[in-house]
Amino acid sequence: MATFALASAAYRDDEVGKILEANNEWHQSTVKPHRKWATIFRPNLGEAFSQAVVSRTLGVGRKPLIQSFGIEPQTVVEHCMAANHLRKERDTRLTAVMVVCGLLFLPGLLLWLLVFQIRSTVARREDKRAGALATTVLVAVGALVVLFLVKMPFTGFWAWYARLALIAPVVGWFLAKRICESTAKDLRERWTGLLSGSAVGARVPESVPSSPGDERAERLRQAFGELRDEQASNHLFYAGPKGVLGMGTRWGHWYLAEDLVPLPSQRTEEARSTGSLSMDLAKHLVPAPEVASFQSFDLANVIERALGELHKSPLNTGGFPQPDVGHWIVTPVPAGAGAVSRPSDYTAHRANAKQLSDICNNQQFDKGDRHYLGVQWTLWDGQLVISMLVTVTVLHKTLRVELTGHALGPVHGLFMSKPAAKTRTVSKSVRFWETRTITLPLVDNDEVVRLAARAPLTWYPPLLNWLGGSLTLPEPFGLRHAWAEQPWKHRFMTDDVLRTATPVLRVVHSAVIEFLKEHGVDTSKFDSRSSALSSAVQDPTPRKADVYDA
Structure with missing residues (x-):
């Protein structure tokens, strides 16, 4: 649902x-x-959104993208391209109308455009009388045109040309209105279909090769391949208070940190229990116990296997769905960073097992990337993404296992709204103290003029963006997190997030303690600390854990 909600923005006709x-x-x-x-060249929401998303995700030389957890970014991009294609077909027909009825009679076209531009500017003023004034201007110009047609100041060819120059743009307006209404109806049907759950396919003719050497289709295929690789990347970015980009801010964290103390050897215990040796003598005659050597990545793999069993339960009561468990490389970036970059030695933007283990075992202090083990659930049809990240560090003799919770909430409600009929409340003609609601045309006069004026310039987007403006996307850009809300406004989503912490924490701690016992570590302090955390986590409170009030 989150995928289709974002994709529906490509078909919207709002401001x-x-x-x-x-x-x-x-x-x-x-x-x-x-x-x-x-103002006549301004885009609407669907036009600006589609153009911005396609340019940002498939453009040549674009900056890297952030993963969009919970949605399929390629589907969103394909719908943006499909919407652009529908508008391009409309603009092709509108351009033909503009050439025949406008360019050949340019003086009349410029006159009518000037009138509509003045009317549009006046109508957008906050003054309540602006609308009436704008209509008065249009009627006055219309009257002057009629007077000019009746009593022409000159004769011959130019007289007939002047008449046609005034009439042809009006004829073109009628033709353009039919074209615009047809496309607007199609766009709205797709908008409604996406949010209603019906099968609305994205028609992208550009992706189908027209010949064996079609370079455009090949470039598009490669661009989609790059988009899929970035979506499947195991390289994340931590942007300070913004949290892990694409996963949301950190709402909770829990630490298990104790010294690695070896278990007393059996011979030492026997000597102490029988009293045959003094404590000092036992230290010299019995070899000192040692912890069996291990690396951080070994413990991370054990935790990974334990987290993979979270969907299993002794009771048949539903519970967790199958989680996505994996290793991640996390790079720190400033909160205000405008771009990110991934190492060139990654294959398809993914770090391999050797790179993961090297970072996990060696980069635990000072600068450099860090290793995280993550377990993730995508719930509510992609509207909620719960991520729990585990880090394992060993400094001197202290083993520290940290669990942090991240939650990415639903997409903004703006993307969930379906198209509504355009209406206006007016006073009744007789009972003026009462009001009534009238339904406005799907495409009004100003919209027809706007689309017809923009059509010839759509072939060169930079000029059109310079004249009419454009949409700038937030950077570093990812389709999912750019318009996500916090999950705490939704009661059930909040419950799902908070309930996740306790079982995940206990599974992690159990795996850690069992692993340490196998390696000859005295786990008594770990057991005590785990019990205390297990009690505290039963009442977790979401907070901005990445905003340090120092």
Whole structure:
């Protein structure tokens, strides 16, 4: 559902500024405003969103993307391309109308565009009388046009051309209105279908090779392959207070840290119990016990196997679904970083087992990447992503096993809204103290003019963006976390997040203690500390654990 909710934005016809409502605390989109004299070229939400997402995810030389846990980013991008294709077909027909009815009669076209531009500017003022004034301007110009047609100041060819120059743009407007209404209806049906759960496929003709040497289709295939590789990458980025990018902020953390003390040898215990040796003599005659050597990655693998069994239960009562368990490499980046980068020695953006073990065993202090073992659940049709990360470090004689909780909430409610009929409340003509609601056309006059004026310029997007403005996506960009809300506003989602901590913590601690016993470690202090944490975690409280109040 989260995938289709984001994909539906490609078909929306709201004002582009509405997407700013979906900004969250850490990731904020911005809208580059249009030129003051070029409001007629402004994009709507669907046009700006589709163009921005496709350029950001498939553009040549783009910056790396953040993983979108809980959704399928390729599906969202394909719907953006499908929406662009539908609009491109519409703009092709509108361009033909503009050439025949506009370019050939340019003076009349410029006159009508100027009138609509003035009307649009006046109508957007906060003054309540602006709408009436805008309509008055249009009616006045229409009257002057009729007067000009009746009493022409000159004769001959130019007289007939002047008449056609005034009439042809109006004829083109009627043709353009039919074209715009047809496409708008199709876009709205796809918008509704995605949010209703019906099978709405994304038609992307560009991805189908038209010939064996079609370079465009091959570039698109490679771009989608790069997108899939980045989505499957095991390389994450920790952006300070923003948390792990793509996983959400850290809401809780628990530490198990004790010294690695070896178990007393059996000979020492026998000597002490029989009293045949003094304590000092036993130390000299009996070899000192030692902890069996192990590495951090060995313990991480044991914890990984234990976490893989979380979906099993002694009772047949549902419980956890099958979790996704894996090793991650995490790179620290500043909270205000505008871009991230992945090492060139990763194969398909993934660190191999050797690189994972080297970082886990060696990079536990000072600068460098860190190793995390993660268990993750994608719930509520992708609207909730719960991630629990485990780190294992050994400094001197102290073993530290840390568990942190991360939660990524649902996509903003803006993306869940279905299309509604355009209405307006007006006063009744007789009983003026009462009001009634009237249904407006799906595509009004201003929208037809806007689309017709934009159509010829869609072939060169930079110019169109310069005139009408564009949408700037939050960086570092990932489709899922860019418009995610906190899960704490939803009671059941909050329950799911908080209930996860206790069983995961106990499974991790059990695996750690069993592993230490096998390696000759005295686990009495670990048992005590684990019991204390097990009691405390039963009442976890979500908080901003990455915001340190020092």
